[in-house]
Amino acid sequence: MATYKPPYTITSKIVKLTSEISELISDIKHIDKQYSTLKLRKKNRIRSITGTLQIEGNSFDEAKVTSVINGKTVLGTTREIEEVKGAVLAYDYFNKYDYKSEKDLLHAHKLLMGNLLNNAGVYRQSNVGVGGADGVTHVAPPSNMVPQLMGEIFEWLNSTDEHLLIASCVFHYEFEFIHPFNDGNGRIGRLWQNVILKSFKDLFEHIPIESMIRANQTKYYEALEDAGSAGESTPFIEFMLGIILKSLQEYIKESAKSDQKSKQKSDQKILALMKQNSQITIAEICSKLSMSESGVKKVIKKLKDEDKIKRVGSLKAGHWEVV
Incomplete structure (x- = not known):
């Protein structure tokens, strides 16, 4: 004491x-x-x-x-x-x-x-x-x-x-x-x-x-x-x-603020990859951007909801279309 x-x-x-x-x-x-x-x-x-x-x-x-x-x-x-x-x-x-x-x-x-x-x-x-x-x-x-x-x-x-x-x-x-x-x-x-x-x-x-x-x-x-x-x-x-x-x-x-900027950058990067390669897979996006699968899927869902992308065809044989 x-x-x-x-x-x-x-x-x-x-x-x-x-x-x-x-x-x-x-x-x-x-x-x-x-x-x-x-x-x-x-x-x-x-x-x-x-x-x-x-x-x-x-x-x-x-x-x-x-x-x-x-x-x-x-x-x-x-x-x-x-x-x-x-x-x-x-x-x-x-x-x-x-x-x-x-x-x-x-x-x-x-x-x-x-x-x-x-x-x-x-x-x-x-x-x-x-x-x-x-x-x-x-x-x-x-x-x-x-x-x-x-x-x-x-x-x-x-x-x-x-x-x-x-x-x-x-x-x-x-x-x-x-x-x-x-x-x-x-x-x-x-x-x-x-x-x-x-x-x-x-x-x-x-x-x-x-x-x-x-x-x-x-x-x-x-x-x-x-x-x-x-x-x-x-x-x-x-x-x-x-x-x-x-x-x-x-x-x-x-x-x-930073979290918002980070999310915006992820949106832009994924859109750019899809423009370069419309058949890119989620696994390839994860690898190129060092993101988790859940993180990539979250961004893709957001882009779909905002009508910025859509999936044409199946997940295996289809491709991404950037609107």
Whole structure:
């Protein structure tokens, strides 16, 4: 049993948001699996990296981040390029992190900041203040307390029965409050919340929450400050659950769009094959387009219903006619 319990209050807003998120997760089970594991994974990983870096002042957009990932030369400062490379390394390791492991978090920081800090992967040895537009907004705990505070929050994370949606928000706030590293705290805090969420539901590996935080950056910092003023993470939990909900809603919207485009492409490809060879078989279409038999038959039925094709003669001896 953990001796430290982070201060927060479960409000009706937190209960409502947790319930709405859980309902959306059930809806997402019906999204096209091929899209969510291939196209969306790559696109959203780039959005996650771009979002989390832009929050910290990196000017690179998704196109530039993609270029760095692909090994292309891009215009930018050495620091910006190294920030992208470090973030790519840290996120590439995503599925190997154990969210309960303090050692893994230190390893993530080493990957993220290895080319930018001499002491990457090691807690800070000096005292720091977190700055804002009006100067220092938060004086972090003294450096000699950092190992103990991080040990306590990980001990709590390992033993808590709290819903992981809520626990991920609590950890994120507590981590930023402790500010355990000389640099890279925001990036690691956001990454680790996603690592916790992924242990709750695998689909969070593909949800670019960092991108949504970037779109609401001012409110993100306000929520951190409000929690600091309140002396508990409640305002930040409410804010972050709202961000998670918006991120899931955006994911569903993007998935629906891509699924529609994918179906349109399948229609066009099958029509083109039938024009080239009116006697083409379903098995041959499956082979040429790397589609399942049920998928091809579904598209053919749709094309028939839309009067775009018709079958003349038997399945064995007949042929397709494109109307």
